[in-house]
Amino acid sequence: MKTSKLLLSFFCFMLLFMNTQCDDDDEVQEPCGQMVVVDSGFYDSAESGFYDLISAEIEDNCLNINISASGCDGSTWSMVLVDSGAVAESSPEQRFLKFVFTNQEVCLAVFTQERSFDLSTLQIDGSHEIILNIEDFPEPLTYTY
Numbered sequence: 024m025k026t027s028k029l030l031l032s033f034f035c036f037m038l039l040f041m042n043t044q045c046d047d048d049d050e051v052q053e054p055c056g057q058m059v060v061v062d063s064g065f066y067d068s069a070e071s072g073f074y075d076l077i078s079a080e081i082e083d084n085c086l087n088i089n090i091s092a093s094g095c096d097g098s099t100w101s102m103v104l105v106d107s108g109a110v111a112e113s114s115p116e117q118r119f120l121k122f123v124f125t126n127q128e129v130c131l132a133v134f135t136q137e138r139s140f141d142l143s144t145l146q147i148d149g150s151h152e153i154i155l156n157i158e159d160f161p162e163p164l165t166y167t168y
Contacts, residue, residue, distance in 0.1 A: 055085035055141035059120070063108040069123040074102075076159070077135060081166050084143045086155075091135040094128035101125040104140045113154075115165075116147050121158035142166050 077089040086104070094100065103123045111117035145153060146168055155164045 056139035057102075057104070058141050059104045059106050059144050061106040061108050061144060065123075066105045066107040066119075066121065069103075069105055069121065071122055071124045072126045074122075074124045074126070079157075079160065079164065081142070081164055084141055084168060086140045086142055086164070086166075087137065088140075089135060089137050090124070091133055092124070092126055093131055093133050094126055095130035095132065097128070097134040097136050099127055100136065102138055106145060110147065115152040115154055116150055117154040117156055117163070118145055119156050119158075143168070 072092070074090045074092040077091055079086065079088045081087075090102070092100065101124070105121055105123055107119040109119055111119075142155075145155070145166065147153060152165060152167045155166055157164065
């Protein structure tokens with residue numbers, strides 16, 4: 024009887040100990056902020072307000088940008104990344120995008136914001152790389168997936 028209680032206690036201790044262990048290799052993928060809109064009509068007709076691009080980088084499936092614009096605090100800014108729907112058949116393929124920035128704030132202060140866009144909807148079957156030509160960007164970006 025004493026041995027069975029000792030074994031049961033040991034077993035419970037081991038379960039509790041194993042439950043507290045964590046695996047450092049587990050990475051939690053943070054989702055990107057917004058999805059890219061693929062719409063040729065919207066792309067053709069969309070006009071953007073004024074903003075300055077400070078930086079842009081692709082990390083995993085996310086396009087992370089940092090922008091600045093005038094405003095009161097930037098809390099009402101809206102920004103959408105729109106894809107034309109057209110794919111240039113080159114090697115690698117190319118897509119054409121633009122930002123549609125809306126700013127209704129009429130203050131003279133300048134604020135910066137970071138935005139993130141999920142590029143996974145732009146992936147092309149059978150390819151692992153796309154050149155992104157983003158209107159008003161100084162150079163194309165390469166998206167590898």
